[in-house]
Amino acid sequence: MIIFVNATAADKGGLKTIVDQFLTFIKNKNDSNTYYVFVSTEQYIDFNFKGIKVLNVNKKRWIKRIIWDSYGLKRWSERNDIIPDKIISLQNTTVNYSEKVEQIVYLHTPIPFVNHKWKFFKKNELKLWLYKNIYPYFITFYKNQNTFFIVQTNWLKKALNKKLNINLENIKVIRPNVEIEKNMDEKIINFKKGNKTKVFFYPAMDYVYKNHTVLLEALKIIEDIDCELYRQIKITFTLDDKSDVFIKAERLGLTQKIKFLGNIPFSEVLKNYSKADAVLFPSYIETFGLPLIEAANYSKKIICADEEYSREVIGKYKGASFVNSMSANEWAKEIIHFCKSENNNELYNYEFSNLSDTWEVFYNQTLK
Numbered sequence: 001m002i003i004f005v006n007a008t009a010a011d012k013g014g015l016k017t018i019v020d021q022f023l024t025f026i027k028n029k030n031d032s033n034t035y036y037v038f039v040s041t042e043q044y045i046d047f048n049f050k051g052i053k054v055l056n057v058n059k060k061r062w063i064k065r066i067i068w069d070s071y072g073l074k075r076w077s078e079r080n081d082i083i084p085d086k087i088i089s090l091q092n093t094t095v096n097y098s099e100k101v102e103q104i105v106y107l108h109t110p111i112p113f114v115n116h117k118w119k120f121f122k123k124n125e126l127k128l129w130l131y132k133n134i135y136p137y138f139i140t141f142y143k144n145q146n147t148f149f150i151v152q153t154n155w156l157k158k159a160l161n162k163k164l165n166i167n168l169e170n171i172k173v174i175r176p177n178v179e180i181e182k183n184m185d186e187k188i189i190n191f192k193k194g195n196k197t198k199v200f201f202y203p204a205m206d207y208v209y210k211n212h213t214v215l216l217e218a219l220k221i222i223e224d225i226d227c228e229l230y231r232q233i234k235i236t237f238t239l240d241d242k243s244d245v246f247i248k249a250e251r252l253g254l255t256q257k258i259k260f261l262g263n264i265p266f267s268e269v270l271k272n273y274s275k276a277d278a279v280l281f282p283s284y285i286e287t288f289g290l291p292l293i294e295a296a297n298y299s300k301k302i303i304c305a306d307e308e309y310s311r312e313v314i315g316k317y318k319g320a321s322f323v324n325s326m327s328a329n330e331w332a333k334e335i336i337h338f339c340k341s342e343n344n345n346e347l348y349n350y351e352f353s354n355l356s357d358t359w360e361v362f363y364n365q366t367l368k
Contacts, residue, residue, distance in 0.1 A: 001085040003367065004077070005037040008059040008068055009091045010044075018108065019090055021177070023047040023054075025359035033367065036082065038073065066138070069095045086367070092135075094142035103147045104366050105139070110287045110309070112136040113159035116209070124208055124244070140164050150362065152176050152288045155308040172365060177358045178293045198339050200235045201276035201295075203269050206243040209285040211305070213245070217328035219254055222336060229339055233257060235280070236272055238264055273298040277345070278338055281305060284325040289313050296320075299347035303334050319348030 010019040019039070026035060027049050035052045037044065040060035048054050057076070059068035073095050077083060087097055089105045097103070111131040118125035118132060149171045151157050157171045204210040215235060223230040239245050240262035249255050261268070273279065279295035281304040292314045295302050302317070304310045305325035314320045321338075323330045 001033045001367070002082060003033055003035050004073065004084040004087045005035055006069070006073065006087065006089045006095055007091055008038055008040045008057060008065055010039060011041045011060060014108065015091055018106065019044070022090060022359060022362075023052065025357075025363070027052060029363065031367075036084070038068075038076075069093060069138070069142070071096065073097065088366075093138045094140060094147060096142045099144035099146050101146070103142075103144075104150060105147065106150045106362075107139065107156070107160065108152060108287050109135070110156060110159075110285055111209075112139070113156060113163055114285050116284060118208075128208065136164060140166070148172065148366070150174055150366070153309060153312055155312050156287060174358055174361050174365070176288055176290065178290065178297070196232050198233050198277045199275060200233070200278050200280050200335070201272045202235065202280045202282070203238045203272070203291050204281075204283060206239050206245055209283060211282040211284055211325060212237065212239070213248060214282050214326065214328050214331055215280060216245070216249055216252055216254055218331035218335060219257055220252060221328055221332035225332070226336065229336060230257075233335070233339065234259065236261060236276070238262070238269065270294070270298075273300060276300060278303060280335075281310070282323075282325055282331065283307075286310075292320075296348070296350040299350065301338060301348070303331070303338065314350075317348065317350050319350070 007019045010016050023037065023044065027047055031051065033051060037047070037052060037054045038057050039054060040056065040058050042056060044054045057068065057072070059065050059072065074097055084101055087095060087101055087103045089095060089103065092105065092107050092109050094103055094105055109131065111128060112135055118128040120126060120129045147170065149160060149166060151160060151171060151173055152175055154173055157168070157173050160166045160171055161168050202212070202215065204212070219230070219233070219235070222233065235257060236259045237245065238261050241260055243260070246255070246260055249258050273295055278301040279291070281289065281291060281302060283289065284305050284307055286307070286309045289309050292302060292304060292310060296314055296317050296319065300319065302314065302320045303323060304320060306322035307325060310322060321334055323334050
């Protein structure tokens with residue numbers, strides 16, 4: 001088969017990870033298909049292989065990407081006399097092509113499908129407003145009866161069906177890979193048992209919906225309620241001192257209570273899971289929320305936002321507490337409850353139900 005892979009927006013973040021994983025799998029698979037992979041950066045050049053042709057078409061910016069999806073891909077196909085048997089979009093949106101050619105859209109953005117609203121004229125919310133109100137049109141603009149969607153969770157499948165009227169039979173759920181080597185350091189555990197300080201860890205980027213602010217507000221509430229307990233609490237963020245969260249923390253006088261690690265490698269993230277007494281996760285928008293599974297794999301207490309994604313992913317995990325994502329009072333209450341609990345050193349058992357490889361399942365269900 002000839003397969004077009006559309007990934008022109010992939011240069012960093014979650015989308016880059018998805019494209020890296022997909023291309024690595026395909027390269028190792030070494031099947032008889034020919035893949036034309038359309039990107040906008042030279043960083044995928046190493047994936048060129050006998051059956052993989054990586055083409056830098058430089059269509060990263062919004063306008064260029066819209067033109068490419070609407071006319072460019074089809075025109076490239078006609079000019080080069082290469083007709084695909086299937087088209088895979090790894091970046092949420094459909095493309096303009098004959099309905100005789102099956103399109104498979106890997107949908108991994110949750111923003112258009114949540115109930116939260118943002119303001120157009122607020123600088124740090126404009127992009128979210130666009131994703132919420134404009135982006136859905138591009139997801140389905142070139143949808144036809146031969147278009148299929150892959151999502152990571154059941155809640156997103158239901159939302160896609162309800163909000164964009166996609167037939168449930170055209171949506172498949174494939175959970176993401178979770179590959180973690182647990183390395184619980186006995187020295188860390190023994191040290192923690194004799195230490196009154198309670199360390200909380202929140203691995204997340206500096207996006208509005210990651211909701212760090214509610215934790216800052218909760219800390220101030222704890223300071224007012226119980227000064228002695230407040231002195232025992234430390235929170236670790238994977239942000240640096242140039243982040244908006246650091247500026248807010250500095251304004252609130254909280255920089256001594258929060259450790260700003262900056263952007264750290266995944267191996268260091270895992271070490272911080274091991275060191276932490278509990279993991280906080282107040283993000284109110286996630287497709288899946290991989291840190292929840294990572295923390296559960298380390299048997300940690302997890303205090304997380306009470307949202308559809310978290311209920312689906314760790315709803316049965318006994319170490320999870322679910323808190324109103326927007327209530328600083330409830331976050332303060334739950335953190336205090338954990339710190340004062342007699343069993344706050346308890347480790348919880350958790351077995352992740354997805355043992356199969358995401359891309360193997362994707363391949364078997366869509367490309368065989």
